[in-house]
Amino acid sequence: MQSEKPRLHYYDEEGRAVFIHELTSQQTNKISISNMEEMPREFASIQVLNKIYMCGGEKKENDFRTVVLNDFWVLNEMKCELEKLAPMKYPRAGH
Numbered sequence: 001m002q003s004e005k006p007r008l009h010y011y012d013e014e015g016r017a018v019f020i021h022e023l024t025s026q027q028t029n030k031i032s033i034s035n036m037e038e039m040p041r042e043f044a045s046i047q048v049l050n051k052i053y054m055c056g057g058e059k060k061e062n063d064f065r066t067v068v069l070n071d072f073w074v075l076n077e078m079k080c081e082l083e084k085l086a087p088m089k090y091p092r093a094g095h
Helices: none
Strands: 007-012 017-022 027-032 044-048 051-055 058-060 066-068 072-076 081-084
Antiparallel strands (some): 007 017, 044 051, 051 072, 058 066, 072 081
16 A cells, blocks of 8 residues: 655646656656556546545547546556546536
């Protein structure tokens, strides 16, 4: 389990990776996520007790319709992959 140190995270869409910046050491670690292709566009992320959760987003169904999702994942930093959790009650997209 990750230690509970103050840190920030951000997602690089082009590189399909999550960067975690440790505030005490000022070091940044890159996590290349193996199953990032499953992630929709415009998802939101939040960090709670050093776990990073990603939720919602939107997927283009066709040229006219975009679906807002209620999916919910947690980032497993040891396996470098996203693990799907129970869906949210209400779908959301954006921040």
